[in-house]
Amino acid sequence: MSSIILNLEKPEYDEYFSTDELWQQQAADILVKHLEKFGIQAADRTVKNSLHIDLNSIHDAILISGGRGTGKSVFLKNAKSIWKKKKKDDGLVPALHFTPIIDPTLLQDHDSFTNVLIAHIYNQVICELNSSQRCSSRHEINEKKFYDSLRKLAEAIEQPGDISEHAGLDKIIQYSSGIKIDKLFYEFVAAAKNILNCDAIVLPIDDVDMALGKAYSVLEEIRRRLSCPDIIPIVSGDLELYQHLVKLKLANDLNSEPPFNDNDSQFRDEKSKELSEAYVTKVLPNQYRIALQPIEDLVSSLIIKDPELTIPNHKQSYQDYQHNLKRYFFGSINSEEKSADYPLPSSAREVGQLVRLLPPSILCKTDFNQQLSLQDWESMRIWAEGKQHGASYVLARSAIQLLHKKEQPFRLTQLMAFNVKEQAAQRLPWAKYDYIDEQKRVAKVYAIADNDNLLSNTIRDKILRSMPPLEMHTDRMSITNDNAKEDKSKLALGVYTNWAYYSTQGNQQRKIFFSRAFELLATSLFMASSLKNENKEAWKDIFINIFNSVPFYSIHALNPTKTVNENSPDDLENGSKNITASNDANEDIKIIVDFSNELINWVEKYASILQDYITDTSHLIALLSAVFNKAFSQLNILRERYHNDKNKEDQLLDAILRYRYILVNAFASFIKSDGVVQANLALDTLPTTLRDINYFSSFSSTYKRNVGWIHTSAASEHSNNDTKGALSESSKDDLKDTTVDKIENTSGVKFLESILNHPIFTGLGINIDDCVDVESAPITFIFSKPKARSSSNSNQKLGNTTKQKKVRGKSFTAINKIAMKGKRYDSPDELIAAINSEAFAKEEQKNLFTELNDEMTRKGSKIDDYKGKHVNVYKILESMQVHTDA
Secondary structure, three states, X not given: OOOEEEEOOOOOOOOOOOHHHOOXXXXXXXXXXXXXXHHHHHXXXXXXXXXXXXXXXXXXXXXXXXXXXXXXXXXXXXXXHHHHHHHHHHOOOOOEEEOOOEOHHHOOOOOOHHHHHHHHHHHHHHHHHHHOOOOOHHHHHHHHHHHHHHHHHHHHOOOHHHHOOOOOHHHHHHHHHHHOHHHHHHHHHHHHHHHHOOOEEEEEEOOHHHOOOOHHHHHHHHHHOOOOOOEEEEEEEXXXXXXXXXXXXXXXXXXXXXXXXXXXXHHHHHHHHHHHHHHXXXXXXXXXXXXXXXXXXXXXXXXXXXOOOOOHHHEEEHHHHHHHHHHHHHOOOOOHHHOOOOOOOOOHHHHHHHHHHOOHHHXXXXXXXXXXXXXXXXXXXXXXXXOOOHHHHHHHHHHHHHHHOOOOOOOHHHOHHHOHHHHHHOOOOOOOEOHHHHHHHHHHHHOOHHHHHHHOOOOOOOEOOOOOOOEOOOOOOEEEHHHHHHOOOHHHHHHHEEOOOEEOOOOXXXXXXXXXXXXXXXXXXXXXXXXXXXXXHHHHHHHHHHHOOXXXXXXXXXXXXXXXXXXXXXXXXXXXOOOOOOOOHHHHHHHHHHHHHHHHHHHHHHHHHHHHHOOOOOHHHHXXXXXXXXXXXXXXXXXXXXXXXXXXXXXHHHHHHHHHHHHXXXXXXXXXXXXXXXXXXXXXXXXXXXXXXXXXXXXXXXXXXXXXXXXXXXXHHHHHHOOOOOOOHHHHHHHHHOHHHOOOOOHHHHHHHHHHOOHHHHOOOOOOXXXXXXXXXXXXXXXXXXXXXXXXXXXXXXXXXXXXXOOOOEOOHHHHHHEOOOOOEOOHHHHHHHHHOOOOOHHHHHHHHHHHHHHHHHHOOOHHHEOHHHHHHHHHHHHHHHHHHO
């Protein structure tokens, strides 16, 4: 198919197109064939029946069918020029006269379509008579015949009300005149043809299906009057709607009497459907139907001509236009999981409207640092609202809110994309997501009446876009007061737990939530994208305010005044008191202020990197929205696991690590250009694997493919630049295993590294990349006694007993390097088997045994501190060394 042009230089009201501007070129070729055929037939009949009128009717109506906005009206308007172009190029024989388009929607209540048809042809003849020179007797004869035929036809089609004064024979004569209407109409058309000097008259009729009250009567006129062989009707409309309107009319006629029973009613329904299909097939024959191509088939050939474009010829393909539009509003996001979702045009009309609303020249601004304007986002909002597309509407509204803030500090919940109450408050009639109903279905998994109670009477209206599950209330993600006091990382408790909610037991325990950490991260990203020194203190106040607020996406934030019923934690027996705001208040305030300063330091350190990747602040909304939905959907699964007593060995640090992997994987899923693995991760991984990022990167294939490439890029950079520091084994393996990705060190790599190094992960006072030996507050399932734990690397007495118990054994780093999933041996057991069979060589055994002893010396630990399978490896190596020495 040759290229088609959408010329923005052309006024919108000018719908008469040149050949390369006509979109439906295939339909144009078919139309010409039909017109040529009917024109030749009409000419032959005129020659054969020169002495009398041929009353044989022919159903030759050409149907131009298509849905709303496919360009049916434009196509009809260009039918004459299509014919002229083909006639000129191919020397077509028939002489056809095209009348202006008839629009039945303009008929008045009592207008007769027959009268409209006659008047339409009459006007064409009058125009011809006024423009021609009456210099021959033949011309006068033709004119007289025309007026005579018009007078007779007018008398024959008088309405019954107009002849009611006639009676008897006069009335019968009038009826006789009515029966001759067909003959008189044919004579009238023949007389008009003589003056118009044509073989046939082409009569375009547009939007019959839009004249809902008159559609059937118009089709009846086409069936009765326009079956005249000298008229070629071209009718546009939606074929399916035609059939439906005819069916309704026939069904109404059949149902004029009430049905005797259900079988009678069913018969009428079936018969009306059968008759409607037969009727439409007769009036609009199948072989003369032209279906306009859907827009999906045309856009591959569409070229947009924009005089404001600086590129050669001022032209751009529609594919390039769509690519530029997506990048303009969504930045570098990769479109995975509808992350760059906006409504595509569904018709030719909508393509034209979108391109004029957002012309290519706007999307191709030469200034790279040019920021999107309010007008740009308002145009996107208008488009999204017109298409009733909630996600892009919310994005546009959020971007407009962001621009109105003029780089002043704000909280994430001040953007509509992260505020379900504000979405519901719009009360748009096309909003379709019943947020509370969706959340109640999620809450059923927890089987806790409190969640239903908290959800009740909160949001009554529907929201505009899909949102992830809330962080539900569950007793099985608790940190008791006593355990919290012993946790070394007060920051971990401050960022990831919340106790400020109403409870029947008072504030005796903390609940783990992740949305405060997400808001701190997101807010710091917005700060980095518009960093100004004079606003630092204001941003710090925002961070402190987030700390002092309920986690924004927890269920308690949705309904903060309702009380939940909780079981009393067992440590109350040992004198545990309620958590209060006055407990170590000064210390808590200092911790929060210091951490807020650390967030600002992070922003200053990574601002240039973040601005290099997020070139427009509004792009950050789309990225964070996608990450938020993906991460919190997976976190709900994690929450369900905790509620169902899974991951029982987890401490608070393990939950934070799971969150870190899930969140960073979500970011990577929308940043990586291709090869993204869509799978959950870190939900049931053993804590020992979680606690070393190198081991986890090797263990989780999903993380390795989605996130591991940033280590690959770093490894490549180290290798090329010979920088300080040795590469981890994981990075070396990744460099080998992901060569197919051909990853380069892009701004996306540095952006992801900045997320990995965010203070919500690295600012907790521990080395979160390697924290195998770190003890944290146990996640307590309060229906049973809290798990014992040690607060340091050495065992301590717990309570009033002298019994020593470790939460878990340590892992030997040297063993994990070679004996875990994805390594040389899948498990320590396989390593033991290899040692016994001597597949693991004697020299290797000796070196490994030396590494294990060195590791214990370095960490000041004993063999009893390590977990069983690693102890077994150590002992078998020890026995081998004894035998070797002997």
